Amino acid sequence: MNKKESRIAIIGCGALTRIFYIPALKKLNKIPYALVDPNVNGIGDLVKESGAKTVSPSIEEISGAIDAAIVATPNYLHMSQAKFFLDKSKHVLLEKPMAATKREGRELIDSSKQSGAVLQIGMMRRFWKINKAIKKIMEEELLGKLQSVSMEEGGVLSWPVQSTAIFDPMQSLGGVLMDTGSHTLDLLHWWVQDEDYSLEYSDDNHGGVEADCSLGIDFNKTGIKARVNLSRIRRMPDMFFLKGTKGWIKLKPYGNVFESSDRRIEKYIYNQYPVEELKQQVFLDLFTEQVQSWLSAIEQGTKPEIDAESVLPSIRMIEQSYKLRRQMEYAWN
Ligand SMILES: NC(=O)c1ccc[n+]([C@@H]2O[C@H](COP(=O)([O-])OP(=O)(O)OC[C@H]3O[C@@H](n4cnc5c(N)ncnc54)[C@H](O)[C@@H]3O)[C@@H](O)[C@H]2O)c1
Numbered sequence: 001m002n003k004k005e006s007r008i009a010i011i012g013c014g015a016l017t018r019i020f021y022i023p024a025l026k027k028l029n030k031i032p033y034a035l036v037d038p039n040v041n042g043i044g045d046l047v048k049e050s051g052a053k054t055v056s057p058s059i060e061e062i063s064g065a066i067d068a069a070i071v072a073t074p075n076y077l078h079m080s081q082a083k084f085f086l087d088k089s090k091h092v093l094l095e096k097p098m099a100a101t102k103r104e105g106r107e108l109i110d111s112s113k114q115s116g117a118v119l120q121i122g123m124m125r126r127f128w129k130i131n132k133a134i135k136k137i138m139e140e141e142l143l144g145k146l147q148s149v150s151m152e153e154g155g156v157l158s159w160p161v162q163s164t165a166i167f168d169p170m171q172s173l174g175g176v177l178m179d180t181g182s183h184t185l186d187l188l189h190w191w192v193q194d195e196d197y198s199l200e201y202s203d204d205n206h207g208g209v210e211a212d213c214s215l216g217i218d219f220n221k222t223g224i225k226a227r228v229n230l231s232r233i234r235r236m237p238d239m240f241f242l243k244g245t246k247g248w249i250k251l252k253p254y255g256n257v258f259e260s261s262d263r264r265i266e267k268y269i270y271n272q273y274p275v276e277e278l279k280q281q282v283f284l285d286l287f288t289e290q291v292q293s294w295l296s297a298i299e300q301g302t303k304p305e306i307d308a309e310s311v312l313p314s315i316r317m318i319e320q321s322y323k324l325r326r327q328m329e330y331a332w333n
Helices: 015-027 040-050 059-065 075-087 102-115 129-139 176-192 263-272 275-280 283-299 308-324
Strands: 008-011 034-036 054-056 068-071 091-094 119-121 146-154 197-203 212-219 225-231 239-244 247-251 258-260
Touching: 008 015, 008 059, 015 040, 015 283, 034 040, 034 059, 040 054, 054 059, 059 075, 068 075, 068 283, 075 091, 075 102, 091 283, 102 119, 102 308, 119 283, 119 308, 129 176, 129 247, 129 263, 129 275, 146 176, 176 197, 176 212, 176 225, 176 308, 197 308, 212 308, 247 263, 258 263
Parallel strands: 008 034, 008 068, 034 054, 068 091, 091 119, 146 225
Antiparallel strands: 146 239, 197 212, 212 225, 239 247, 247 258
16 A cells, blocks of 8 residues: 655765755655755755755754655764664665674664664665676576676776765775775675675775775685775776686676676576666666665565665675775885
């Protein structure tokens, strides 16, 4: 049975909200009830553009009037703000990273279970059609037994942040690993499904946040070896490479661009997603699908597409990486 339309608040009106959440809501013909940001004076244009009924600097002020919140604030606020809403039975779409530790992530899941509020995590990359196709390829073992995964991504940071949070370790809770890595490692875990591993991690942190990092992972149950290199200061190949006993697939982290060892794999992908569909999908579609999936879970009781539980393994890996951290070795040392 259809329930009433949810009154949505967007918490944190920086670059992400401006570039993706307001346009995604617009595409879905949804008007947010409230926009929340301490910089109330700086978001007048967004209030106008979105049609929001109210604007406030504080979540406490609007919580009684809303049903659901999109939390897109600096990372250090994710846990406390999401918990604040979930404990009040308000549904939450929480931006990545879900939390800094597995324990905190679990706490959020428990709050959502106790209150019955829907918690969906913003792992929007899982909506790329090629990434969904790879999930199926893994399940059906089309590459045979997966042997290795290499994931290299990044470039000189150019995202137009509206606050300095990303450069402050107290607010960002980490650098490129916490930021880009929460997407990359989420895909790795989603595809590989092996939580028994040994891990090596190094980064270039010299007291602020890391801009370059490298992980080496030996998955014990599956025997898969993975290497993940991320950067926000140099141009990376932007390439994921998955190799199995019966074939390989290469893909870009963005867009549905791929190459594979043979026609069998290509045909399998194109059967699910025709070439035109793959070409047409853009970033805004991912955010729109993400919001749509969350709203359907709230209003129609469907299962949220990104199960919060399934995000915990990547949070655990980030947490362990920082604990095991070694200084990155430079070629010139
Ligand atoms: N899914 C993705 O691909 C993706 C991309 C970019 C950012 N993000 C995530 O979105 C979040 C925001 O990133 P951004 O790039 O928009 O950052 P930003 O610095 O541009 O914006 C952060 C905003 O939060 C506001 N804010 C600060 N304290 C607040 C509070 N107590 N209550 C409400 N608002 C507050 C700031 O004033 C600012 O407007 C981060 O967690 C980031 O990891 C996700």
